[in-house]
Amino acid sequence: MSVEDDLAAVKRCLEDLVRTVGQLDRSVTAERGALAAPASGRAASMVAIPDAPYDSGLWTDTDDEGLGARDRHAP
Secondary structure, three states: OOHHHHHHHHHHHHHHHHHHHHHHHHHHHHHHHHHHOOOOOOHHHOOOOOOOOOOHHHHOOOOEOOOEOOOOOOO
16 A cells, blocks of 8 residues: 555544544433433432341341351352
């Protein structure tokens, strides 16, 4: 390829990149706009989760995920 062909190919790639970044920017802006305006009634159904620790009695018969049971050793 000649230098002119290389420059033309680079120019096409750069134009494609600029076009794609513009589309991505518009898409992100549209998503942010959709997220900024929550649907009515959605906020009312949100559940507040307290910062207090959970009751340890809830976890007496459970395994630690990936660690096995509390009273057994890993193989």
